[in-house]
Structures are given as C-alpha cells and as structure tokens.
Amino acid sequence: MGPQVIPIPARPPLGTGKERAIALGGGGEWFVCWTLAYCAIAQQNGTDLSTADLTVGTSAGSIMGSYLTGHAVTPAYQKFLQLAQNPAVLAKMVVTNTGAASQLRATEVISTAASTDTATVQQIGRAAMAANNVPAADYATSLAQLLGSSDWPSPAHHVTAIDCYSGERVIVSHDSGIPIAQACAASSSLPGVNGPVWLGDHFCMDGGVSASSTHSDLLAGAKRVIIFSMMSHAPKSGSFGFSIRINPQSIHDEVSYLESGGSKVMLICADPAEGIDFMDPTQLKNALDLGAARAKSDADALAEFWND
Numbered sequence: 372m373g374p375q376v377i378p379i380p381a382r383p384p385l386g387t388g389k390e391r392a393i394a395l396g397g398g399g400e401w402f403v404c405w406t407l408a409y410c411a412i413a414q415q416n417g418t419d420l421s422t423a424d425l426t427v428g429t430s431a432g433s434i435m436g437s438y439l440t441g442h443a444v445t446p447a448y449q450k451f452l453q454l455a456q457n458p459a460v461l462a463k464m465v466v467t468n469t470g471a472a473s474q475l476r477a478t479e480v481i482s483t484a485a486s487t488d489t490a491t492v493q494q495i496g497r498a499a500m501a502a503n504n505v506p507a508a509d510y511a512t513s514l515a516q517l518l519g520s521s522d523w524p525s526p527a528h529h530v531t532a533i534d535c536y537s538g539e540r541v542i543v544s545h546d547s548g549i550p551i552a553q554a555c556a557a558s559s560s561l562p563g564v565n566g567p568v569w570l571g572d573h574f575c576m577d578g579g580v581s582a583s584s585t586h587s588d589l590l591a592g593a594k595r596v597i598i599f600s601m602m603s604h605a606p607k608s609g610s611f612g613f614s615i616r617i618n619p620q621s622i623h624d625e626v627s628y629l630e631s632g633g634s635k636v637m638l639i640c641a642d643p644a645e646g647i648d649f650m651d652p653t654q655l656k657n658a659l660d661l662g663a664a665r666a667k668s669d670a671d672a673l674a675e676f677w678n679d
Contacts, residue, residue, distance in 0.1 A: 381588050540578075
C-alpha cells in the first residue's frame, strides 16, 4: 500500500474502536533507553505494555515501539544495559557527525525556528536535504543491527516521518512494503544529524519536526492512551523538543484533545536535566537508571490504568 499522508489532526483517527494505545515520542538514544527501562521494569512488575492494540512511534519512539510491539523489550533492555557499559561500541555503530558546515546549518535552522507552520517545516526540510550527512543506508543498517530483525514487528505499530518538501506527515505501517529499519531511520532523521530517508516517493526527515512531538492525535478514539513524552515543558535551547519549545503547552493540548474524544489518558514525561546530550552514548546509563526508577514509582498507578 505504501506510506500514507495523514493530516493533523487525523481524520479519521486510527484509534477508533481500540482498547489500549500508546504514543511514543522522540528524544534520541537517551529517550530510547529511558522508555525501554520503563517498559522493562513495568513488565517485571506485572504491567505488560506490549498488549497495546495500537502504537505510534516518532523518532526514538519508532525504535522503542518496535521493541514493544515485537515483544522484544527484555532482550533489548539487556542489550542496552551492555551498551551502557561500553558506550564506545554504540558510538562506532551509529555514526552521525561528518563535520560538514551544512550539518551545522541544518541544526541552526531547526534550533532557531519560531513556528511549527508548514512554511517553517518546509524551510527546515530544505536545510535537512542540503546537509552532507552520513549515507542514509549506513544509518538504516545501524538501526537494523539494533532492532535485531528486518521484519515489521506487528501490525499494531505505526511510524511517523515528515516529508521534507511538502511538510506533510507520512505514516508507515506493516503493509507499506517498507522495512522497519528504513522506517525508523526516516522517523529519527533529525536535521543536521542524519538522513533524510526515502519512504516510497517521500524524502523524509524526523517525525518530531512537526506541530506534534508524539502524533498522539492518531490514537484518538482508543479507550485508554499512554503518551510517552521526553518533556512536559519547553527546553531552553537545542534541536530536540521542537514543538514544545515553540508551543510549551503542546503536549498538554494533545492530552486534552484525546480526552475531549472520550479517551482516558496517562501522560508519562521523562523531563531530563537541562543540557544533556541526547545522542551521547555515555548518557545511556543515566537514562536507563532514571527510566527504571520512574517505572518503579509509577507501578501502582500504571497497573490501575492499564490492567483492569
């Protein structure tokens, strides 16, 4: 069927008639580890989030959603615990910096953007396309190694990306004919870091370069929705947290939108300390520790929300 172009908010949404759904937002390698530890510890404590009927993953969330719906949380958690002890291994596996001025220019364009409107997203897309990045095929190969499988993990999982030229939202799922590693590579192609990546006839960048950081509107209509967001408030600077930096209320607006349609929503935000480099492999242990600790503190509330 190929990728789908779906406007924001989704009409009709994918969540109609679903019982449980999860939106997983972006945040680099750091947020992959945070959410992975959270889900692994939650599972150990009796709440298995892989029972979701529907997931949508953006950037880091595209990878985490693959582990979750592919019932691979425990082995992936063990893998990243090992990588956290040997961060140089991941740094060698996932290379992003070419030293090119065009990469710095793309980072500057997204970091200084003052709007999430289509014209601004298209401007960022032009900078992304003009950046001299590591070959996209190399990045997709690295993600295939991390994912451990070339198969789409589940029909439940959907991945977001943004068309660099049009600024439109592109959704990829199991019936698109696109390998999961390629979909995740596009979804996590942060301008100035890696990508863009072809998804069918769409040349795509990170799904977080959008008015929504989690694309949870796709889940509208589901009875219960969990949103994993790296931030609940605007960061002071940087290319991460694009939408919430420009509209600090955006993630809370997403919750309200879902609730207005009858969904019960649990918002889970990591809120890392200011100044963390989310692409730094030496920060993996910090993310894993914090995600595990948060899952333990949330255990009762999470079980009550998800398991009844």
